Amino acid sequence: MAAGPPSSVRAERVLRAACAAMAAAGALLLGFSAQTKTVLFIQKKAVPKDVQALWVLIVAAAAAAAYHVAQLARCFCMERLAITGGGGGCRRLGRAVACASFLLDKGCAYMVFATTVAALQACFVGLLGVDALQWSKLCNIYTRFCEQAAAGMVCSLLAAAGMAVLSAFSARDLFRRPCSPEYR
Template sequence: MGIMNITMSRKEILFRICATVLLVLTSCLVGFGHQTKVLFGVITKKATFRDLNSLYVLVWIDTAAAAYNLMQLLFRGYFKKDLSRTSYLYLAWGFYILDQGVVYMVFAATSSAMQGSMLGVTGEKSFAWMKVCDKFTRFCFQIGGALACGYVATVLMAIISSMSAFNLFRLYSPKQFLRLKPSPRR
């Protein structure tokens, strides 16, 4: 049996660090963003991420995704133990599935928050919903910047996921479907 090492390449480390920073930035911009306005001279209204459920979910999912990437960096960055080929194969499948799941969750949460935020920008006449961004422009620009950071983080995590797929499927034979390559003889 061949011995495999589970350490990451420098590119994957760089992509994970950048994605983690962008996910934390997205969570902080959305979570700490607020704006208070006095409407009609008497009513004080404060716009926060808690006003839209999709923004609330986005904060939690991006925080969890950042923690996942940080755990991957710590686990695989400092884990120098060589593994047997079958143990490495199971870990490679686990990393691949987890990376795919995290990418899809972050993309879904960011897209949901974008869709909900667009109602704040455009309003909806049939429901008599007013354009919120006419009153809270600074808050809306902050959320827009956060969503842009979220989409960039999603692209970086998709690249990481493709690296995981490459690391997994390079172990299989190109001639026979899902059959492992023979172990190299030393």
């Protein structure tokens, strides 16, 4: 009977699945948040497209979720190849895949973190207002929208933190692979 994957591989899978779930939850919470209020017989609807940074975060979080689902599928396929004996191929290809995975994991973590922080900064204006510019506190009016946006940003921040840990897993995987003798 074949032994299961090492605990580090299982931990990476769980973390990838959690990152994909949190990024998808953040994108869905932000994407489907909307609230309509009537003020002086005029209906105004708050949607994420009103704040450009929220829209960018939705796209970035959705892309990150899709990337981590694809990486999770790659993890399962690589294990399947190793079990059936077809994975003993070229080491240089394995190192190239590990290098690409490391760079993409880092880029994904940075992208989600940067867009989440930008969205947080933009949403603080709606939360606190800016007296010098006479911008009112919009979260007093659109409470449900602001709460849903805050939950989406918390999910995105948790996903970004998990992605930072995943980039450490990718770095470990990359630097544990031996270099081919021709490059030494």
